[in-house]
Amino acid sequence: MNLLITGGTGFVGRAVVKQLVSRGNTFQIVSRDSKNHPIDSVVQLPEPGKLFTPATIAGTSCIINLAGESIAGSRWNSVVCQEIQNSRVKITSCIVDSILQNQKLGLPYPKVLINASAIGYYGSHPKQRFTESSGNGHGFLADVCRAWEEEALKAESLGVRVLRLRFGHVLGLDGGMLPKVALPFRFGVGGYLGDGQQWMSWIHRDDLVNLILQAVECEEWQGTYNACTPNAVTMQEFMEVLGRVLGSKSRTRIPAFLATILFGDMAQEVLLKSLKVYPKRLLQQGFTFHYPCLSDALTHIFKK
Template sequence: MYSYICFITPNADDHKVFVLTRSATKAASVFPASTYPGVTIAEQGDWEACVRGSSAVVNLAGMPISTRWSPEVKQEIKRSRVNVTSKVVKYINHAGNADAQPSVFVSATAIGYYGTSEIHSFDESSPSGNDYLAEVCREWEATARQVNQQDVRLVLLRIGVVLGKDGGALAKMIPLFMMFAGGPLGTGRQWFSWIHIDDLVNLIYESLINPSYKGVINGTAPNPVRLSELCQQLGRVVGRPSWLPVPEFALKAVLGEGASVVLEGQKVLPVKAKDLGFSYRYPYVEDALKAIAQDIPTRLTTRK
């Protein structure tokens, strides 16, 4: 999942997409013109102009959190989310009259809002946690809420762990399983609230076009699993055992405080998405992993 901000403008037959980024080179490598002829890449100096006349804004900006958390990194994790969101909100609010102002703002946040627990489950009505990521999410959401909600429909997507073949958690796990070194992290009892990338994209699209989608919506699949089950299912679909657990002390030695991202979890349920009638293509993790594994070369996923 790439952290870009997309502004969608109505066109004659389709949508015109502006990808706003702080690095045009990186964005161009993700959205090559030959593959995405309808995408325009815009750097910061052009952001405000892109907002005017756009019908919708999707904000996915934020530095990855699966790294060692030094004080500087923690500051950047928050800054990359809050500052960019603040800038986008300002541009939306100053876009002018209703014809020039986007009618919907879909802003990403994360299930880290709820804190962690092995025994409790969380839905959109649950209170926030009291750890660092919960603090980041609260400030992130509070910034997004500063958008002019009288004229702009706001959707806050609290996104879980995104499963896809490119990047994210599986990109780090699959190579270990291929080398027969896969297994749960820590105890394996931590909850893993996930969503397949296709379902997340569809959820974002529904949030854009359906006026019933507003406020906080959990961007997770309806069937979260323990991490040990995820690893067992992953091993099964790639034809490798899940037998080599990574001890907690080893992860803390490498990631420091950042190890909490993988050692602790939360059981998050998408109550609002289900109430809205959202249809999941991959409600179960086994089906999601099978679909992703189909894109992995057969020689890597079949035992000799």
């Protein structure tokens, strides 16, 4: 199977590529800068408003779309928010339109689209447990995820098997939220934000990579899947477990108002949001998590 990967140089994409290399799979990575890339099989990301070349799409049997500007990369403003949306929605639209282009030309096209999304789709609720059948929530990220998924869904009408994977917090040492929240513990000032009772749904990056590659191979998989473990924890619990693993107690608490001052709108949309998400469909499909418990996941990440 020939794979095309957008976002292949990102936090999750790098791990997917590493696994593909170890398996001997044939793949190409889509990059904004295809000239200065350590891997030879790189495709240039089309300019805004343009499509992939028909030959690129014709030579691909599955697209793994992980593209998206980092949500926690910098303080939010109108420019950052626009890039968060465009880097997801417009690239997904480009992929679907490129598939349609090949159909009209009578050329081969991918039959599978694995499209990233996020549990931010559900908005926020202090107590509700969300499954894949739960409705779309409110807020900036909920709107982005809805538009993102709507673009991916258009490929279904073209005969493509589409999967929308709603990522929880992805845990790993070289990206995502974990390095940021672990740093204060190194100085003995680790702690939680707000009242600490907001729910956090998470997944070890290794489990997410296995999930993505299993989704490529399993033809019966289709539709929406929550990509998180069944064991959500509160932020206070998360920080206490992290402190134990790092040998440093969770000592501090940053009030919600101060978090908003420090981080702006991102605090309300990401750091203080409560999302207790359950991967009902993944469990029904028989997917096995290697790291279903937070303590085991964090121990593996920091001790390996």
